[in-house]
Amino acid sequence: MNLENDNMSKKFVLVLNCGSSSIKFSILNVEDGIKYLYGSSYMLYTNNFKIKWNICGTQYTKQFNKEMSYSDMIDYILKDILLKVSSTILRKIIGIGHRVVHGGDELKNSVIVDQYVINCIKKLSYLAPLHNYNSYLGIKHSIRLLSDISSKNIAVFDTAFHQTIPEEAYLYAIPYEFYTKHKIRRYGAHGISHNYITYETSKILNKSINSLNIISCHLGNGSSIAAIKNGKCIDTSMGFTPLEGLVMGTRSGDLDPSIIFFMNRQLQFGMDKISNILNKKSGLLGLNEKSSDCRYAVNNYSTDNASKRSIDVFCYKLSKYIGSYATLMDNRLDALIFTGGIGENSYFVRQLTVKNLSCIGLYLDERLNSLKSITSNFYYINQVNTIPIIVIQANEDLAIAKEVVTLINKI
Known part of the structure; x- marks a missing residue:
C-alpha cells in the first residue's frame, strides 16, 4: 500500500x-x-x-x-x-x-x-x-x-467537553469559597473520547446530536463514564482530578476521604506515599495484587479469587454509575456505548456489567457480545428491540486532528 x-x-x-x-x-x-x-x-x-x-x-x-x-x-x-x-x-x-x-x-x-x-x-x-x-x-x-x-x-x-456540566453536578459539598477562590470542582477527563463517541453515535443512530441521550463508557487503564443529554455532557465520573470515579488499572476511583486521614494519622503515611498508593498501587492492581492489566484478571477470573475480586468490583462500580446516569435522561436513553481498550475488547467485562441493568431496559445479546472477528468500527451487542448497546472503536487521534485543523483554519 x-x-x-x-x-x-x-x-x-x-x-x-x-x-x-x-x-x-x-x-x-x-x-x-x-x-x-x-x-x-x-x-x-x-x-x-x-x-x-x-x-x-x-x-x-x-x-x-x-x-x-x-x-x-x-x-x-x-x-x-x-x-x-x-x-x-x-x-x-x-x-x-x-x-x-x-x-x-x-x-x-x-x-x-x-x-x-x-x-x-x-x-x-x-x-x-x-x-x-x-x-x-x-x-x-x-x-x-x-x-x-x-x-x-x-x-x-480532555476537560473541555465537560464544560457543559451544570453547577449541581460539578460542585462538591464543601465550603463554597473553595470553588470561588481555588476552583475546586469536578472537571472530568477523557472528554476527547466522549466527544468523539457522541458524534459517532449520532451518525450511527441517524439522530441529531442536539436530541441525543447516551451514556458513554470509556474503559481502559484509565476509565470514566459520561452522561450526555441532548448532545451535551451533564455529568461524568472523574472529578477534580482523574482519580475519582470508576475503578481503574492502578487508580482507586471513589473513596471515603476519611481513609486518607486514617492512612496519615494512624498508619503514619506521608501525603506523597498516600498519593502514590491511590494513583499507582490501587485499582485492579491493588485488588488482585498481581497486575493492573484487565486481561490478566479476566483470563484468571475462574481460577484465581484475587482476579475475580478485582473484576467483580470493577464491573459492580461501572453498573452502579450506568444505573444512576440513566435517571438523568428524562426517561429516554438512546444508547449505552462501550469504548476504549477494555470497553472494545473485553466481552466478559461488558457481560458482567450489563447483566444487572435489565431494570433500566438494557439487555445484552450474548452471542453478538462474544463475537471476536469484528471488521466494522462499531457493532451492536443488544437484544432485538431493546435499547441499543454499541461498541465503538475509540479514535482520539482523529478527534484531536480535527481540532488542530479547526484552530489552524481560524488563524
Missing part, C-alpha cells in the same frame, strides 16, 4: 498522545482518517520496554533491554521514527496535536501553544499527576526537535 503517493495533494496532522504509561503517535489525513503512520510504546519503566509502529501497512518493532525514562521515549519516537519518515510527508504536516488531560479553569478549549499555555499545563500537573507533566514534556520536545516542520502545536484538552 503506497499511501505516500496516494496522499501527495493532502495535508497531514501529527498527533502526540502522551499518556500515563505510554505514548501513542500518528500522522493522519483528517479528510479520510487514513493514517500514514501510527504507533505506541509498551512496558514503560521496565526492562522489556518496546515501541511498535506501522508505516503504510508495514509493521516495525523496537525492543529495549533497559529501562527508559519518559523523556528518552519521546526523543526516540520523535528523532528515530517520525523524523525518518518521508520528507514529502513531513513537509505536509500542518499542525501537531497534543492530548492534554487537564486544562483546569484556565484552559477551557483547544488552544495554540505558547509559553503561557506551556506554563499552565505544567502548573496543572497536580490535577493530573499521571498525565499533565508527560504532555508538557511532549510539547517541549516537539518544539525542540520538530522546529523544521512549519506547523503549529495545538493543545487539545
Whole structure:
C-alpha cells in the first residue's frame, strides 16, 4: 500500500498522545482518517520496554533491554521514527496535536501553544499527576526537535467537553469559597473520547446530536463514564482530578476521604506515599495484587479469587454509575456505548456489567457480545428491540486532528 503517493495533494496532522504509561503517535489525513503512520510504546519503566509502529501497512518493532525514562521515549519516537519518515510527508504536516488531560479553569478549549499555555499545563500537573507533566514534556520536545516542520502545536484538552456540566453536578459539598477562590470542582477527563463517541453515535443512530441521550463508557487503564443529554455532557465520573470515579488499572476511583486521614494519622503515611498508593498501587492492581492489566484478571477470573475480586468490583462500580446516569435522561436513553481498550475488547467485562441493568431496559445479546472477528468500527451487542448497546472503536487521534485543523483554519 503506497499511501505516500496516494496522499501527495493532502495535508497531514501529527498527533502526540502522551499518556500515563505510554505514548501513542500518528500522522493522519483528517479528510479520510487514513493514517500514514501510527504507533505506541509498551512496558514503560521496565526492562522489556518496546515501541511498535506501522508505516503504510508495514509493521516495525523496537525492543529495549533497559529501562527508559519518559523523556528518552519521546526523543526516540520523535528523532528515530517520525523524523525518518518521508520528507514529502513531513513537509505536509500542518499542525501537531497534543492530548492534554487537564486544562483546569484556565484552559477551557483547544488552544495554540505558547509559553503561557506551556506554563499552565505544567502548573496543572497536580490535577493530573499521571498525565499533565508527560504532555508538557511532549510539547517541549516537539518544539525542540520538530522546529523544521512549519506547523503549529495545538493543545487539545480532555476537560473541555465537560464544560457543559451544570453547577449541581460539578460542585462538591464543601465550603463554597473553595470553588470561588481555588476552583475546586469536578472537571472530568477523557472528554476527547466522549466527544468523539457522541458524534459517532449520532451518525450511527441517524439522530441529531442536539436530541441525543447516551451514556458513554470509556474503559481502559484509565476509565470514566459520561452522561450526555441532548448532545451535551451533564455529568461524568472523574472529578477534580482523574482519580475519582470508576475503578481503574492502578487508580482507586471513589473513596471515603476519611481513609486518607486514617492512612496519615494512624498508619503514619506521608501525603506523597498516600498519593502514590491511590494513583499507582490501587485499582485492579491493588485488588488482585498481581497486575493492573484487565486481561490478566479476566483470563484468571475462574481460577484465581484475587482476579475475580478485582473484576467483580470493577464491573459492580461501572453498573452502579450506568444505573444512576440513566435517571438523568428524562426517561429516554438512546444508547449505552462501550469504548476504549477494555470497553472494545473485553466481552466478559461488558457481560458482567450489563447483566444487572435489565431494570433500566438494557439487555445484552450474548452471542453478538462474544463475537471476536469484528471488521466494522462499531457493532451492536443488544437484544432485538431493546435499547441499543454499541461498541465503538475509540479514535482520539482523529478527534484531536480535527481540532488542530479547526484552530489552524481560524488563524
